[in-house]
Amino acid sequence: MNFDRKNLSNEQLIHFYRSILLPRMIEEKMLLLLRQGKISKWFSGIGQEAIAVGATLALEEDEWIMPLHRNLGVFTARNLPLHKLFAQWQGSKDGYSKGRERSFHFGSKEHHICGMISHLGPQLTIANGVSLAQKLTNKDKISLAFTGEGGTSEGDFHEALNVAAVWDLPVIFLIENNGYALSTPTEEEYRCISLVDRAKGYGMEGVQIDGNNILAVYDTIRGVRDYCLKNQKPYLVECTTFRMRGHEEASGTKYVPQKLFDLWELKDPVKKYEEYIKSIGVANDEEIEKIKNEFKEKIEDELKIASTNHSVDADAEEELNDVYAEKMADGWQMAVNSVDNSSPSSVIHHPSPEKRFIDAIKEGLHQSMQQHSNLVLMGQDIAEYGGAFKITEGFVQEFGKDRVRNTPLCESAILGAALGLSLEGFKSMVEMQFADFVTMGFNQIVNNLAKVYYRWQQNADVVIRMPTGAGVGAGPFHSQSNESWFAHTPGLKIVYPSTPIDAKGLLIAAINDPNPVMYFEHKALYRSISGPVPQEYYEIEIGKARHVREGDEIGIITYGAGVQWAEDYAAEYPGISIDIVDLRTLLPLDYFSIREAVTRTGRVLVLHEDTLSGGIGAEIAAWISEHCFELLDAPVMRCASLDTPIPFSIELENNFLAKARLDETVQKLINF
Ligand SMILES: Cc1ncc(C[n+]2csc(CCOP(=O)(O)OP(=O)(O)O)c2C)c(N)n1
Numbered sequence: 300m301n302f303d304r305k306n307l308s309n310e311q312l313i314h315f316y317r318s319i320l321l322p323r324m325i326e327e328k329m330l331l332l333l334r335q336g337k338i339s340k341w342f343s344g345i346g347q348e349a350i351a352v353g354a355t356l357a358l359e360e361d362e363w364i365m366p367l368h369r370n371l372g373v374f375t376a377r378n379l380p381l382h383k384l385f386a387q388w389q390g391s392k393d394g395y396s397k398g399r400e401r402s403f404h405f406g407s408k409e410h411h412i413c414g415m416i417s418h419l420g421p422q423l424t425i426a427n428g429v430s431l432a433q434k435l436t437n438k439d440k441i442s443l444a445f446t447g448e449g450g451t452s453e454g455d456f457h458e459a460l461n462v463a464a465v466w467d468l469p470v471i472f473l474i475e476n477n478g479y480a481l482s483t484p485t486e487e488e489y490r491c492i493s494l495v496d497r498a499k500g501y502g503m504e505g506v507q508i509d510g511n512n513i514l515a516v517y518d519t520i521r522g523v524r525d526y527c528l529k530n531q532k533p534y535l536v537e538c539t540t541f542r543m544r545g546h547e548e549a550s551g552t553k554y555v556p557q558k559l560f561d562l563w564e565l566k567d568p569v570k571k572y573e574e575y576i577k578s579i580g581v582a583n584d585e586e587i588e589k590i591k592n593e594f595k596e597k598i599e600d601e602l603k604i605a606s607t608n609h610s611v612d613a614d615a616e617e618e619l620n621d622v623y624a625e626k627m628a629d630g631w632q633m634a635v636n637s638v639d640n641s642s643p644s645s646v647i648h649h650p651s652p653e654k655r656f657i658d659a660i661k662e663g664l665h666q667s668m669q670q671h672s673n674l675v676l677m678g679q680d681i682a683e684y685g686g687a688f689k690i691t692e693g694f695v696q697e698f699g700k701d702r703v704r705n706t707p708l709c710e711s712a713i714l715g716a717a718l719g720l721s722l723e724g725f726k727s728m729v730e731m732q733f734a735d736f737v738t739m740g741f742n743q744i745v746n747n748l749a750k751v752y753y754r755w756q757q758n759a760d761v762v763i764r765m766p767t768g769a770g771v772g773a774g775p776f777h778s779q780s781n782e783s784w785f786a787h788t789p790g791l792k793i794v795y796p797s798t799p800i801d802a803k804g805l806l807i808a809a810i811n812d813p814n815p816v817m818y819f820e821h822k823a824l825y826r827s828i829s830g831p832v833p834q835e836y837y838e839i840e841i842g843k844a845r846h847v848r849e850g851d852e853i854g855i856i857t858y859g860a861g862v863q864w865a866e867d868y869a870a871e872y873p874g875i876s877i878d879i880v881d882l883r884t885l886l887p888l889d890y891f892s893i894r895e896a897v898t899r900t901g902r903v904l905v906l907h908e909d910t911l912s913g914g915i916g917a918e919i920a921a922w923i924s925e926h927c928f929e930l931l932d933a934p935v936m937r938c939a940s941l942d943t944p945i946p947f948s949i950e951l952e953n954n955f956l957a958k959a960r961l962d963e964t965v966q967k968l969i970n971f
Contacts, residue, residue, distance in 0.1 A: 300566060302514050302575040312581045316572060317590060319352045319513050322371040323569045324594045325381070328602070329388065333548055338388045340402060344369035346511070346543030349568035350475050352376050353516030354443060357524060363429045363722060365413045365422035365444035368403050369475070369542075373445075377410045381598065385605035396755050397621070398611045405755045413722060414755045416746050419447070420455025423472060424712040424743070427459055428719015428727075430468040434531065435675070435701055435725075441527045442719075443471040443520070448537075449480025451494055458712030460501040460535065465707055469527035471520065472535050475510060477542040482554040498535040510538025511568040541566075622789050624758035624813040651800070651831035656824045659799035659832045661690050663806035664728065666836045668698050671726055674810065677704045677713050678730030678764075687732045688766055688825060710740035717761040718748055726760045726810060734765035734819065735776045741784075748815040749790030759815045762806070768860055768908055769940075769956060770823040774947035780859075780909035780940070785817050786886050786918070792841055793886040795819040797862035799830040801883055804839030812841060821859050828863065842884045844892035850878035853968050854900035856893060856919060858882040861906040864958045868965070875969065885915055893919060894927055901932035902968050908957055911939035933971035938964040 304312060326345055332338050344351065351372030355364060366373040374384060379395075387394030388402060395405040396414075406414030413429075415422050426444035433440040450456060451474060463470045474494050478485060491497060498505025504526070508519050516538060523534045541563035545552045552560070576582045582590075654662065668674055676691060676698075682705040685692030695703040706713045710731065717727040731737050737744070748759040769778035785791050792814055796802040802820065809816035847862060852875055855865040862881045869877040880896045882889065897903050903923060905916035916937040923935045940957045953959060 300509065300512050300571045300575075302512060302572070303518070304514060304579070305518060307514070309581050312576055315352075315356065315513055315517070316576055316582065316587075317594075318356060318376050319348050319372070319569050319572060320590065321375045321594055322348050322352065324591070325375065325384075325598060326371060328598050330548070339390070341548045342368040342402060342546070343542070343544035343548065344371050346563060346567065347475055347477060347540045348372045349513040349516050349572070350473070350510045350538045350540060351445075353513045354445075354471075354473060354520045357517050357520035358443060359440065361411050362440050363411045363413055363426065363442040363719075365415070365426050365442070366403065367415055367419070367422065367445045367447065367450075367475075369447075369477075370403065370445055373412065374403070374410075377407075377412060379407060379410055379412075381601035382604035385602055389605060390611065391605065392611050393605070400754050406757060407755070408722075408757060413719075414751070414757070416750070418742055418746055419450035420453035420459075421711075421715050421743060421747050422446070423450075423459035424455050424462070424715025425719040425722070425747075426470045426472070427463050427466070427468050427712065428716035428725075429722050430463070430470045430719070431466065431675075431716060432720050432723030432725050434468060436723075439528055441469040441471060441524050443473060445473050445475060447480060448474055448476040448478075448485060448494055449483070449488060451497075452480075452488060455711055455715065458707075458709035459715070460497070460503065460533065461707055462709060462712045462716065463533035464501045464503050466704075467531045468533055469531055470533040471523055471527060472533060473520075474535070474537045475540055476537055477540050478559070479542060479546070479555065481546040481550065493537060495535055495537040501535075503533050503535060505535035505537065507537040507539065510540035511563075511566045511571065513568060513572050540568075543567075621756075622753050623792075624752050624756075626812055651833045653829050654799050654803075654832040655826055655829045656799045656802055656820075657688065657690065657826055659803040659830075660806055660820055661692075662832065662834075663803035664690065664810075665694070667728075667807055667810040668694065668702070670807075670836060671810065673724065674726045674728065675702050675704065675720060676728045676730070677706050677717065679706055679708060679732045681705060681730055686730060688822070690764075691730070710736055711743050714740040714743035714748065714761070714763070718743070718751065718759050721758060721760045726762075728762045728764060728810065730764045731766065733777050734767035734781055735779045737763070737765060737781065744785065744791070744815065744817075745788045749788045751790075752814065753790060758813045760813050761815045762809045762812075763815070763817050764806075765817055765819045766822050767819045768821040768823055769945050769952055770860065772947060772949050772952060775944040778945040778952075780907070782817070782819055782885055783909055783914050786915055788886075790815065791886055792816040792884070793819065794841055794884050795821075795858045796839075796883060797821070797824070797859050797881050799828065799832045801839050801845065801881075803832055804837050805841065805883065807836060808838040808841050811838060816841070819859065823860060824863070839883070842887050842889055844889040845881040845883055846892065846895075847879040847881050848877065849899075850876040851900055852876035852878075853902045853904060853965060854878040854880065854896040855904050855906050856880045856882065856896055857906040858885065858915075860908050861957070864961060865906060868961055872965075875965070877965075882915075888919070888922075890922065890926075893923065894930075897923055897927040897930045901930055902971070903931070904936045904938055904964055904968050906938045906957060906961065906964075908940055910942050911937060912942050914939050933968055936964055936968050
């Protein structure tokens, strides 16, 4: 192994030695603790330390790193207090995730380390968001994301590199090629000769280096960092290395030929570097022994601190309170809960002009752009073209390309970038071209955005706009109501307006909310309904239903297009006294309003466009029977769409939609 110190001082060389030795010694201790059952799981980075350590030392301390499960060296090189790290691994409340996350699945804002989720791939996309934020604020900073060679087969790898190239983002993508993805050798993972060859395909530069040589890693990353900053471009680095232990300690190493271990043992990054600094007289045996003893003592001392308070007192209220970030109090927030939707006189002074549903959304978004200079919009064709439904038409001319961003077709990478923007204090709105396409970004939403605050108290300040629903003959993949996929995920909020006034106010509220909010907008309502919309900048409070219509015979609890169906039905059958509640928010549900609807009528029907089984209606019906049983005169009934995909032909679609069975269900409920 050739070490080239270039112009590094003796002190620096010693610092590097200390930095690469510490994670090795910590790991050796942890492997003992694992065998004693004091920690539960361990992914070893032994043999790969030069990469995490060398790369971290090459960055500025306030440059974000997105590490993975073998990157202890990132955490030690950023000087996280060891006792807190140990507490983290022991699952203690004193760790970085209050006992909620395992091993390296946590982040620390203070140290500019973004916590990984188990799913491999998303870390790469978050780096793009961070670098975008820094580019937009003219900061001379890069970000660096790690991936194993196994992770390079994930879609997020391809999406992330492509977005970084197209948006000219200064991101370093670092592949640790350690030969195996769990038990799968590289020849069963990919066909290119070197992974770095892929750089060219994305239109970026790349280099392959010896990942066991700390000086090579440090020097390369420093140079690459300068390149990224100077050229405002991403860069791909492939570090060759080897995993000297099993995938994780329980998995063993039978699937790896012994000769590979023998070969790579000779290239041990810690031993080789130690030999090197001794060979050039920078440290002698005695000095090295002294450092080892110092670390040994330190590790024991810090372990003692971590072990003093190991217990976790589970408190359900505290856990639930930590699912959502708190919103800052503000002076202008208001709630519109009146039946007739007239403007609340205390806040709105002008008569409200009539606006179509689509124009109300547009106005809410436009005013939010004026209100928040740190709000960035991202979506397919949303700039010059104005979006598939023209909601952002004219925005790019007014707010510029930086804030109104056309994206390549890569929902996952853009949602990951939105989280990265949050890390740097930005807000973002991501437009799904159709709600159906959210499936391509599903993991980012339900696993990354939704869980990040609970896991390590980093909020995801993101609104995802979801043009949704059927009724326009668009077939199975442009018509779905997929809100219940998300309603089951703690950490998300879901709003679903049915009137123009709510559409504007809920969008503004969603953008002001520091949490990830899914904003469902029904396409069939865009141009088919109008209503008064105050010109002011106002919020409709998230989590509050609207009492649409007073009645005492039956109550219809609904949302979205269902509100129109219910109102049309009530108008058609004036002989039935129908009470209507528009939920407006599906997560969290307004249980108070639901109970009131039951109290007023004793006979309740939950109506939704989504298919029946496992829909929101099931949840509401269950809650009512559990909590309002004594108020009921009949079982809670559900009226929903057929449990089939959404058919294309208008006749079939009409038959599919819940509306086709509304009269039948109402009659059944009345006659029960
Ligand atoms: C999306 C996803 N699929 C599967 C897994 C399970 N898994 C965890 S680590 C791993 C192998 C990863 O290999 P590589 O990316 O080369 O990293 P290494 O573990 O070798 O450092 C697999 C398959 C996962 N975490 N995420």
